[in-house]
Amino acid sequence: MEGYCMKCRTKRVMKNPKAITMKNGRPATQGVCPVCGTKMFKIGKA
Numbered sequence: 001m002e003g004y005c006m007k008c009r010t011k012r013v014m015k016n017p018k019a020i021t022m023k024n025g026r027p028a029t030q031g032v033c034p035v036c037g038t039k040m041f042k043i044g045k046a
Helices: none
Strands: 002-005 010-013 015-021 027-034 039-043
Touching: none
Parallel strands: none
Antiparallel strands: 002 010, 002 039, 015 027, 027 039
């Protein structure tokens, strides 16, 4: 799963992607940037 890293400012493949549901009920995917270790986030179905 690819997501945008806010710290590196590039799209990268997430490490440990996890499907979650946001507070408003929308699906999302949460993972970790393999380079800097920042939390990454992608809204939408995986």
